[in-house]
Amino acid sequence: MNAVDIISDYVRFPSVSTDPAFSQGMAGAREFAAKLLADAGLRVETVQTPLHPILLGRRDGPASWPHIVLYGHYDVQPADPLALWTTPPFDPQIRNGRLYGRGAADNKGPHTIGILGLASLLRRRPDLPLRVTVLLEGEEEIGSPSFPGFLGKYKGELSKADFVLLSDTGSPSAKQIVVTTGLRGIVGLELRVKGPKVDLHSGLHGGAVFNPIQALADICASLHNADGSVNIPGFYDGVLPPAQWERDELRKFPLSEAAYRKFLGVNALYSQPGFTPLEAVRYGPTLEFNGIGGGYQGEGGKTVIPSEAFAKITCRLVPGQDASRVLKKLTAALKSRIPKGITAEIIVRQGNNPYHVIPSGRPGAPKNANPVLARAFDAVGSAIATAFGKPPLFLREGGSVPIIGDIKTETGLDSLMVGLFTPDSNLHAPNENLEIEIIERGMRAYELLLEKIATP
Ligand code: BES
Ligand code: MN
Numbered sequence: 135m136n137a138v139d140i141i142s143d144y145v146r147f148p149s150v151s152t153d154p155a156f157s158q159g160m161a162g163a164r165e166f167a168a169k170l171l172a173d174a175g176l177r178v179e180t181v182q183t184p185l186h187p188i189l190l191g192r193r194d195g196p197a198s199w200p201h202i203v204l205y206g207h208y209d210v211q212p213a214d215p216l217a218l219w220t221t222p223p224f225d226p227q228i229r230n231g232r233l234y235g236r237g238a239a240d241n242k243g244p245h246t247i248g249i250l251g252l253a254s255l256l257r258r259r260p261d262l263p264l265r266v267t268v269l270l271e272g273e274e275e276i277g278s279p280s281f282p283g284f285l286g287k288y289k290g291e292l293s294k295a296d297f298v299l300l301s302d303t304g305s306p307s308a309k310q311i312v313v314t315t316g317l318r319g320i321v322g323l324e325l326r327v328k329g330p331k332v333d334l335h336s337g338l339h340g341g342a343v344f345n346p347i348q349a350l351a352d353i354c355a356s357l358h359n360a361d362g363s364v365n366i367p368g369f370y371d372g373v374l375p376p377a378q379w380e381r382d383e384l385r386k387f388p389l390s391e392a393a394y395r396k397f398l399g400v401n402a403l404y405s406q407p408g409f410t411p412l413e414a415v416r417y418g419p420t421l422e423f424n425g426i427g428g429g430y431q432g433e434g435g436k437t438v439i440p441s442e443a444f445a446k447i448t449c450r451l452v453p454g455q456d457a458s459r460v461l462k463k464l465t466a467a468l469k470s471r472i473p474k475g476i477t478a479e480i481i482v483r484q485g486n487n488p489y490h491v492i493p494s495g496r497p498g499a500p501k502n503a504n505p506v507l508a509r510a511f512d513a514v515g516s517a518i519a520t521a522f523g524k525p526p527l528f529l530r531e532g533g534s535v536p537i538i539g540d541i542k543t544e545t546g547l548d549s550l551m552v553g554l555f556t557p558d559s560n561l562h563a564p565n566e567n568l569e570i571e572i573i574e575r576g577m578r579a580y581e582l583l584l585e586k587i588a589t590p
Contacts, residue, residue, distance in 0.1 A: 137250050137573050138233055140170070142226040144208075144242045145235035151186055151209035152276050159224075160186055160272055163208045163242075167270050170246065174253035176268060181288075183280035186272030191249075193256075193266040200506045200587050201265035203292060203547065204252070205300040205537075206245025207274030210237035211562045218564035232558075232567040239555035243568040244301035244576070245270065247554060251580025264588035267295060274302075274535065277322075277484040281537045285544045293545035296506035298538070299583075301576070303531045304561075305553035306388050308571045311518050311579075313511075314551035315380075316530030317538055318419070319451035319488035321461045324481040325353070325468055326444045334439040343439060344475035347428045350443040353471045357421055357447075362406040364421045364449075366467045374454035375408075376417040376530070379496055383527050384412060397557065415532040420450045421464075448483075450532065453490035461485050487539035491548045493528050503548075506587065510550050513586035518552070521579035526552075552579065 135143075144166050148159035164180070164187060171178045171191030181188040186209065213223035213236045221227045226235030233243065249268060256262060273280055285292070303314040329346040330339070359365045376384075391411060395403055405414035414420075428443025430436035451460055465480055472478045492499040494508035519525040531553070538549050554576050560566045 137247065137577060138228070138570060140250065141233060141238065141243045141246050141568070141573065142235070144170070144246060145226040145233075145237050146224055148213070148224045149209050149237065149272065150212050151273050153212060160209065164189060164272065167208050170249055171268055171270075174249055175256055176266065181284060183273075183284055185280050188272070188280070188284055189268070189270040191266075191268035191270075193264070195263065195265045197294075199263040199265045201267070201295040202506075202510075202584075202587065203295045203298045204245070204248050204266060204268045205298050205549075206248065206268075206270050206302065207241045207272065208245075208270050209272045209275050210240065210242070211275050213564075215564065220565055223564075223566070228570065231570050233570060233573070234565055234567045236566050238568040239559035239566055240561045241274070241302045243573060244554040247573055247576040248299065248301060248580050251577040252584055254577065255581045255584050259585070262585070262588045264584060265295075267292070271537070274537070277486065278537045278540075282540060285537075285540060289545050292541070292547065295545075295547060296504050297510065298541060298547050298549040299510070299552075300535070300538075300549060301552045301554040302535050303533065303551050303553040304555045304557065304559070305526075307556055308522060308569055308575060310388055310524060311522050311526045312531075312553040313493070313514055313518070313526045313528050314531045314553055315493060315528050316416075316453055316490040317488060317551075318530075318532055318534050319455065319457050319486050319539055320448055320534045320536065321451065321457050321464065321485045322424075322446070322448040322483035323461070323464070324444055324446050324483065325350070326442060326479045326481070327353070327472065328442045328477045328479070329475065330439065330441050333441050336437045336439045340439060344473055345439050346443040346476060347440060349473050349476040350426070350428065350445055352473070353468060354423060354426070354445055356471055357467070362404060364406075364419070366421070366463050368463050369421075369449075369460065370419070371459075372454035372456070373419060373452055374490065376413065377492075377497060380417065380530065381413065383529055384416065386527055387412065387529070416530045417452060419452045419455060422448055422450070424448055446483075450534065451488045453488045453530075455488060457485040457487045484536070486534060486536035487543065488534075489539040489542055489549065490530065491550075496528070507548055507550065509590055510583065510587050513590075514550060514552065514583055517579045517582035517586065520582055521575045552576075
């Protein structure tokens with residue numbers, strides 16, 4: 135079977151990790167992935183966790199062989215809203231050179247590309263001196279709650295590996311691949327403000343109580359300054375500004391601000407001081423409102439003072455910031471801004487650290503870096519140049535893969551990330567897809583890279 139068919143069959147399993155109704159889809163995707171690993175000649179272990187099991191596929195060998203960890207996640211985001219899909223999310227189809235389906239890009243396609251690249255290499259060179267641990271988790275899309283417990287048990291083994299290799303980030307197109315050198319961290323919480331014990335008639339009581347929506351709006355509005363920067367004391371402490379080479383690298387990114395504006399459908403971009411909009415996404419921290427609610431949401435009007443209102447808030451963090459410290463500062467700021475007559479509840483959703491690696495050869499690269507990783511950073515340039523026709527750009531990314539920072543702190547392992555989805559891949563959205571050309575070229579790039587790592 136070819137790679138596109140294999141990925142299609144994988145996508146058929148609706149492995150939505152957030153919704154218990156999809157537990158069969160989770161199990162199906164897991165069994166499919168286990169077979170993929172076994173077919174690649176790996177020894178498969180399923181590690182039970184409190185929620186979704188983690189799959190390990192190992193190729194053992196002498197300690198003198200390089201040892202890489204290939205990471206991916208077999209869970210996907212919910213497919214809703216279903217009505218906006220051209221073809222059903224779990225019935226994958228090929229159109230205009232792309233494979234459509236939930237999980238095609240995030241992340242079943244990209245990690246399958248890595249596994250199939252490895253499998254093809256091992257068929258060609260059965261004696262290849264390379265140890266591999268493939269690690270596939272099923273909770274990435276819900277913030278990897280079981281991962282710290284797993285790491286606690288397996289960190290002895292994992293910390294002896296050389297580095298982590300993964301593809302769960304993006305590139306502008308098949309013509310310009312990006313090697314991702316940083317990920318933003320994320321903290322998330324929900325703020326619930328409460329006023330009167332029940333919804334009130336706004337004529338009978340309006341003027342006597344603080345309206346919870348007004349309180350919530352005041353608090354939310356207080357979280358940014360007029361220039362767009364975040365108004366939380368200490369929020370920017372430690373922020374690592376981009377190095378000159380990182381700004382230069384971004385200037386080679388094939389996207390103008392005008393094209394970006396058009397792509398997003400906005401009439402102006404909006405970013406905080408010190409960063410161009412394209413820089414702000416990759417190198418700057420943010421505070422965003424992801425959802426807000428309260429009061430009457432139905433047709434027509436209703437004269438009511440609602441009893442409560444809520445906002446869902448996340449911050450993206452950049453290297454140098456610490457998730458637990460930012461969470462403390464954000465929580466303290468929110469609490470100090472609750473007016474009299476209103477009480478608040480804060481529900482913390484997640485806290486994951488950012489991640490950053492300086493590739494070998496760039497200013498500031500650690501002198502004592504793991505030599506296998508340094509070799510891999512050198513090799514990835516030529517592997518991508520050969521497979522895709524152009525060398526990659528090395529850029530930090532705006533998205534988060536929550537466990538990559540934890541893996542670094544817990545095991546000392548750095549990550550080498552090859553971006554394989556594109557801006558039109560519609561991650562987390564209807565009509566998610568992956569370019570067929572990227573599937574084919576990506577496998578070749580993985581094969582070349584892994585071969586160079588094993589036999590420089
Ligand atoms: N693959 C994405 C991360 C990503 C998105 C990297 C866009 C680069 C560009 C990953 O599966 C994801 O969506 N992560 C979530 C994490 C969250 C649910 C804790 C994210 O970034 O929102
Ligand atoms: Mn992903």
